[in-house]
Amino acid sequence: MFTQREAPDTVLEREPGVLVMCERCYTIDGIDKGKFIKVSEWEEMPTAKEVHEWNGYPMSNKCDTAIIFRSYGLPEGYEIEPGNVEAWTGAYDQIGYTLWPAFCRWAEDGVVVEDMDNVPDVATFEEQFCGWWPSFYEYAMHFAEDTGLMEDTDPGSPLRIYFDWDSWVSDLSYDYTxxxxxxxxxxxxIYRNF
Structure with missing residues (x-):
């Protein structure tokens, strides 16, 4: 079991980023050379000249605009744009490398609160995220122990002996994604539903 701040090291993690390209070279000449920039390395939108310096392709006098061609490592359905890259950078800084896959899955699968830049809200994620677990059943058993579900019940009590754990876990699952x-x-x- 893992706490809110832990996840398996073998989760397929990828730091989010963007592929920046020269707009003219891509749309007119079909040149798809650009530069991948991780959100942690983002400073500002690069110029077309900088893109050409990175990729080594000759620049014409009509090359004047760089574009974000594609976003990577984000939840499905989300894109990094020049106006929201700082919000994505902030979200990644707060969430971190280890929990980024859980954040992405939460954004893809849940009812998500978004900020004004259409970036999933980090505080809501942190409030709802219950960690990585081998199964929901194992999480539920840990939850029952942590909350003292049977704490005041005598070990020989019929309530404890005949308690239907499977039904209880099934009912509990309605409160989680x-x-x-x-x-x-x-x-x-596992995420709490609110």
């Missing part, structure tokens, strides 16, 4: 992970270990990410 459970998604599979890309980790080699398998397992699930």
């Amino acid at each position: 459970v998604t599979t992970t890309d980790a080699r270990e398998g397992g699930v990410f």
Whole structure:
């Protein structure tokens, strides 16, 4: 089991970033050379001249605009744009490399609160995320122990002996979103529904 701040090292992680290209070279000449910039390395939107310096392709006097061609490492359905790259950078800085896959899965699978830049809200994620677990059943058993579900019940009590754990876990699951992970270990990410 893992806490809110832990996840398996073998989760397929990728720092988000963008591929920046010269707009004219791509749209007119079909040249798809550009530069991949990680959000942690983003400073400002590069110029077309800088893109040409990176890729070594000759620049014409009509090359005047760089564009974000494609975003990588984001939740499905989201894009990095010049106006929201700082918000994505901030989200990645807060979430970190280890929890980024859980954040992406949460944004893809859940009812997500977004900020004004259409970036999933980090505070909501942190409030809802319950960690990586081998299964929801294991999470539920840990939850029952942590909350003292049977703490005041005598060990020999019929309530404890005949308690239907499977039904209790099934009922508890309605309060959570459970998604599979890309980790080699398998397992699930678990999020509280609010």
